[in-house]
Every structure is written in structure tokens, then in C-alpha cells.
Amino acid sequence: MTPPRFALVAYMNDAMNRFQKNRFFGLIVLVAMAVLFWAFFKILSPSNFGTGKLLVSYLQTSIQYAVGGCGLYFIVVMGLFDFSIGANIVLSSLVGVLLSRQFGYWGLVLGCLICGTLIGAFNGVLYSKLRIPSMIVTVGLMLVLESVANYVVALDTSGFPGKLTSPNILALNHAPWNYIVAGLAFLSVVFILRYTKIGTYCNAIGSNEYVAKNMGIDVEKYKFIGFVLLHFFVGVMALLTVSYGKGMQAVTGMSSMDRNFKPLMGTFFGIAFKKYGYPVTAIVIGEFIITMIFNGLVSLNVPTTINDFVTGAVLLIIVTLTNRGRIGSVVK
Amino acid sequence: MKKVGLLVLCVLLACSFVFANGQGEKSSAAAKKPLIGVSIWSSTDTLGSQCKLILDAAAKALDVDIMYVDQGHISEQVTASAETLSAAGCDGIIICNSASAEMTSVINTCTENKVYVAQFFRAINQKDNPNEYALALKSPYYVGTVHENEIDNGKNLVKILCDKGARKIALEAWEAGDATFLLRWQGYKAGIEAWNKEHPNDKAVLLDPQYGGTTSDTGRATAEAIINANPDIDALIVAGGGGDTLVGALAAIDSMGLKGKIKVVSTDFLADLDKQLATGGMAAESGGHYCDPLFAFMLVYNTIKGNYKTSTNSFYEINFPYLYVSSPEDYAAYAKYFVDDLPYNADELREMATLSVEDLTKKAASLSIQDVQSRRSGK
Secondary structure (H helix, E strand, C coil), rough: CHHHHHHHHHHHHHHHHHHCCCCCHHHHHHHHHHHHHHHHHHHHHHCCCHHHHHHHHHHHHHHHHHHHHHHHHHHHHHCCCCHHHHHHHHHHHHHHHHHHHHHHHHHHHHHHHHHHHHHHHHHHHHHHHHHHHHHHHHHHHHHHHHHHHHHHHEEECCCCCCCCCCHCCCCCHHCCCCHHHHHHHHHHHHHHHCCCHHHHHHHHHHHHHHHHHHHHCHHHHHHHHHHHHHHHHHHHHHHHHHHCECCCCCCCCCHHHHHHHHHHHHHHHHHHHHHHCCCCHHHHHHHHHHHHHHHHHCCCCCCHHHHHHHHHHHHHHHHHHHHHCCCCCCCE | HHHHHHHHHHHHHHHHHHHHHHHHHHHHHHHCCEEEEEEEECCHHHHHHHHHEEEEEEEHHHHCCEEEEECCCHHHEEEEEHHHHHCCCCCCCEECCCCCCCCHEEEEEEEEHEEEEEECCCCCCCCCCHHHHHHHHHHCCCEEEEEEEHHHHHHHHHHHHHHHCEEEEEEEEEECCCCCHHHHHHHHHHHHHHHHHHHCCCCEHHHHHHHECCCCHHHHHHHHHHHHHCCCCEEECCCCCHHHHHHHHHHHHHCCCCCCCCEEEEECCCHHHHHHHHCCCEEEEEECCHHHHHHHHHHHHHCCCCCCCCCCCCCCCECCCEECCCCHHHHHHHHHHCCCCCCCCCCHHHHHHHCCCCHHHHHHHCCHHHHHHHHCCCC
């Protein structure tokens, strides 16, 4: 007969295993993490952190990065990477701003989206044709796009190059339109990942490219589609970013690289929670948590340099806890 | 036969050396224009593009070739920019570095390559950076520096805010450790100290800085975080950063419905400053200093031409004045002579290039709206 103490332990283990297999487990963990961070800062800084109004403000800041993170998911899940996201944001934003001078919202929206998508197609073609690692191709493209952006900004003779100064073009600068655009982007990503073969094949290629190829998946084609989708959503991010900051600055010398990492942090959340079936939710909540940490530390008057340290450390801890390989597994 | 062939080849080779050399000297003497490199954080943002305008005008007027490298105020890119410009064959470089520590590498690079260098918007502080200062004194290729009095600028902006009734002032900077920001911050603190000394019963407080980078979206996110964390602030100083940080901060204040309630001051004039002043978006701004690099350019140009002598125990230092604008009327006068037009025309630029260092220093100190007004009206 099993002693009662061991029976309790076995029951607890069994219950935990069943809980982990629950389809909502990932979602519960994500929400619990967000609540945990909220509670931590709320206790330390009760008066100036985490009220309903402030949470909405944090969400507004984070959604643009979440849209980029969702786009990045399409290629990161296949084991690829793209360093030209920041440069695409800069160039697409500047093209959008330039066209908005003539065509108003149509120019801004279509300029950002079409330019972003075309860059994606260009990246995809170069990656497939040159047959060199995506990191190398996209570093080269980053330099090219930054340079082109400087020529585009020179074409803007409005007196406010790269800036959205007219209040008639700033609907995406605030609620509800920024939420509507971001919401549509999230729903599109969920739809593509869950209900189209693009999502299935992307995951299959990411799991094992050779097996996927042997199964008859046209790997090159789906990698190309991955780049196009990534940069379409980067175009959406550019639209939200240029509206949010009321302008964009052309940069050179790889300075656009900074813009790659905030969406990437969200993508890491998505990859970590992929096994639970909620990558998009994980990206959105992940970006929200990162923004909340930033605001929490500012509310405690912590310098931004320490802020970066804490954000990086938290990201590493979360991804390690949720996505750590088993002992002996090969980590690439 | 082989020997004859070899002989002919040798003669041809020798002739080609002789004639190519002669021709090269001739053509280079005829076509050689001075090449001056500009290492700048960005030649496309609000302030950077204005600097480029006046530098391009000076280069055109003086028949000088000019080359820009944007280094984003990232230390390794700042030092690399000096190497790039030296390798590109520049005769002189003007540079806006980020931290003074970078100047060790910059000065050494320029000395090794025999390229003259002058700083703009920046100066090496003898007390804080004694080694860099000593190196600058010692190098015959370090021409000098043109800079503003950033401490006074900081003090003046704080005084304007306190006079306008602000008592809790937040601070948004762009990059931790930036030499100019550190000086401005010193000025803000000195301004608060001076105000509190004079008004012991009505003290003002300055919050610690948060860093919003040099882009408008990061500027907005940081300003929102600052305001969310300190809802009772009545003023925000956006320390600078080329103008885009301020654009973002103003967008944050606007979207939070706090326009006019939070008084904003900054350095680096915005293109739409008149509208911002008229609508209460900005309380005051110091700036108009985009001609600072012009004087650094003149220092280097004249040194290349041999008109200014460098030494191994000193360098030239030019103080450049800030303009302060706190009303739409102030800005209208500024816009007429500094935005719609350049404060110096081609003839004036050519004349400036003939001045002695002492006169050039006086010329820099005298630049103001009234100065341009009097020159344009022929007084």
C-alpha cells in the first residue's frame, strides 16, 4: 500500500501534468507573468504605475513593436533572420510620408505597405538567388536601404522632411485607429498561421528543413513568402511608428539596427510559447510586459541604462524558463 | 631579340613614369581643391540638415570639396569616421564627437595622417579630460574648437521655466554620457540651485534624466513614461538630440492632452517652432547655432591654406552664442534671416575666409538676428 504522503505527491504531479497539457496553459502562464510584473511595480510604486489609464498607454506604445514581432515570427520560426527590418521601417516610413504630401492617407498607408512588401520580395529573391545566409544578405540590404532612405528624404521639399506635421494625417497616432490597424494585423497573422498552409509549412520547415523538403514542401518558395509576409507587417509597423512619433529620421552607418531588437524580443516570446499554440498572443503580451517593465522602472526613477539591463535580463530569464532545451539536446 | 624587347619595355616604362608623374603634378596642381570632411551625428535630422546647408554654401563659395560621414554619435563610429575621412584623402576634418574620450583616437588618427581637425559643438574639458586636452594641445594637427557655453545655456533655460512658474521639472536627454548633455545638465542643476537660493520659500526641483535616444518614436515613448511616472510635473526639458527627440516628446504631450499644461523647453530649433510657440506646445527654445560648424570649417580651411598656424602647445577656441526664442514674434524675426535664408551669403562667406582668427572669433560672437538684419539692410 502506498503511504499517504507519496500518494499526495503523486496526485500533485499528476495534477500538474494535466494542467500543463491544458490547452490554456500557455495563455495562463503569459497572463500570470504580466500580472506578476504589474504587481511587482504596483507595490513598489503604487501612485504612479499601472492604473487602468496607464496600462492603456503602455499597450499603445507596445503594439507597434508587437506588429513587427508578428512579422518577424514568419522567418525566425524557419531559422532565418533579417537585419534589414529597421532600415525597412525607416525607408517605408519616409516613402509613406513623402507620398502623403500628395495623396494624404492613401499615400501614407499604401506608401508604407507597398514599399515594405516590395523590400520583402527583394530580400526574398536575393536570399534565394545568392544562396548565402540570411544574416549576411540582410546586413548588406540594411546598408543599401539606409542609403536609399537618405535620397528619399532629400526629395521631401516640404520644409519638414520626414515629419508628419499636418493634424489631418495623424489618425493612426492615437486610439482607436492605431488599435484597429494593429488588431487587424494580429488577426491576419493568426489566420495565416492557423488556417493556411503557409503557417503549417513555416513551422514544418523550422522543425526540420530536410524532412519538410522530402515531404514535398517547396522550401525556397515558402522562405520567399516568409520574407514577403515579414516585410508586409514591417510596413504596417512603419505606418504605426511614423504616426506614433510624428516623423522618421533617415540614418546611415547601420544606425537603423536598433529598431530590429524590440520586435525581436516579442518574437522570442512567440517562439517560446509556440508549443502552447499561442505565438501571436505571446508576442503581444511579451511586448506589453517589456513596455510595462520600462515604464515601471521609470516610475521608480531608475536610469534608462539600468532599465535596458533589467529588460534584457528578464527576457533571458523568461525564454530560459519557458524554452530551455533538455539536457544533452543540441542548441544551435 | 629578347634583349631589344626588354630594352624597349624598360624605356617605355621609364617614359610612362616620367610623363605620368609630370602630368599628374600638373593636373593635380590645376584641379586640386581642398577636401574637407565633416563627421556629424546626422546630416538629415533637423539640426544636422541645417548645418549641412550652411557648410555646403561655404564649400561652394570657397571652391572646396566637402564630404559627410554620419556617425550617429556612436563612439566607435565617431572614431571610425576620422579614419574613413582620412583614408578618403581629406585635407581637414571637422567633427562633432559624442564623448571627449573619443578625441584621443580622432586626434591620433589625424596626426598620423597629417589631416587637420577641428571640433564643432564640442570642446574638451581640461579638468574632466586632462589627457585628451594635453593631446589636443600637443598635436600640430588639432586646430581647435567651436562650441557654445552649454552650462550658461542650461542655466538660462531653467531660469525661463522658473520665471514662467514651473517648479517640478522633468528632464529627457538623448544619450547617457554625451559630453554636451553632461554640460547642459550641469547648467540645469546650477540654474535650479541659483533659483532655490534666490527663492528659498518657492523652491524648484529637477528630476533625474531619462534617455530617449535620437528618434521621435523613442522620444515619445520616453516622454510618456516620464509623464506617466510623474503626473505632477509642470515642465519638461528635452535636452537636445538633434530635434527628433523633441518632436516625439511634443507628440506625447499632445496625445495626452497636456499641451500648454506642461511647459517644454529645449535646445535645437524645430522647423515648426513658430506654430509650437503660438499654440503653447513650446515655452522657449535655445538654438540657431547651426552656424557653429561653419566657423570650425573656416578654421580648418584657413589652416589648410596656410593662413592660420597651428602649434604644439595651444589651439584655437571660438565661443558661439545661442539665440533664445520664447514668442512667435521672436521666431518670425529668426525665421526671416536664419530659416528662409542663410545668415551669410556667398560674398560674406568669402570675406569671412580672409579674416584673422581674432576677427573670426569676433564674427562668431557677434552673430545675432540684429547682426544679420543690419548686414541685409546695408547698415
